[in-house]
Amino acid sequence: MPAITVDNLTKSYGQELALQDLSFEVQEGEVFGFLGPNGAGKSTTINAILDFIRPTSGQVEVLGFDAQAHSREIRARTGVLPEGVETYNRLTARQHLEFAIESKGTHEDPEALLERVGLADAIDKKAGGFSKGMSQRLMLAMALVGEPDLLILDEPSTGLDPNGAREMRDLVREENERGATVFFSSHIMEQVEAVCDRVGILRNGEMVAIDTVGGLRDSVSSGTSLHIAVDHIDDDALQAVRSLPDVDNATVEGDTQPTLVVAVDGSKTAVLGELEDRGIEVEDFSTEEASLDDVFRSYTTDTEAEVQAP
């Protein structure tokens, strides 16, 4: 059974169409990364999943329940880290946790939960004095209450320092190993790349790509780039390399020690062979795979929309 089914979801705010016929599924046990530029509709989707907003049309099912008709049942089994800080200045971290524990009807130890997010030292301090990162950690601890079947995290690394971001990654992994499905939106590609089984990329309210990180890399033409340091290069040779069947693009970087940067889809040997045939000496070469950053750029900007048809 899918943990989340979004079916033809459309949401407009007056004239503004935030989501257009959006459909996708998140499988149980998956870590699913939800990417998209600012304003793409990620928070709107998350808010519809949690029944914080009502769709203009379409359906959402969460853990087998209709999101609108059974939001209580869904929330009882879901841990949510919302977008933006939502702590209460006058309550301590412990009181926040006690409130969440009582709401979920469990008997967990607030200290153990705060320990997991690196905030145990501040257990009796008021949240009003917390930094952004500390508030984020506190809200994450609240999301973990009750060992939820589904964790929905909207930009979980906002305000976290590099250690915090790493701890967040570890927590996502731990929760997933425990059996939770994790759905999170992020702008931090390394984080998504490190923990996600699958990734969906939203643009202008539509899902423009959905696949494993590896699958997405393969879907972007110029999946691999070759960096070839050569003793010299001339226009004819550059054109010849560009004309090779598997080559999408080739440019030269550097003058004294020219490096040929070649976006190649298939075999690298043809490129090296062409250079050799022209008496150009290859002094060094390395291969770089498309990063998730490159993939994201390809799918969300018009200039590099070199995406193969599905």
Ligand SMILES: Nc1ncnc2c1ncn2[C@@H]1O[C@H](COP(=O)(O)OP(=O)(O)OP(=O)(O)O)[C@@H](O)[C@H]1O
């Ligand atoms: N309450 C609202 N009233 C009017 N328009 C809204 C409202 N909420 C969102 N929008 C619009 O809907 C679109 C999608 O916004 P949304 O916040 O879902 O994007 P997002 O992908 O979460 O962006 P970000 O990465 O900046 O958080 C945007 O054009 C936004 O201006």
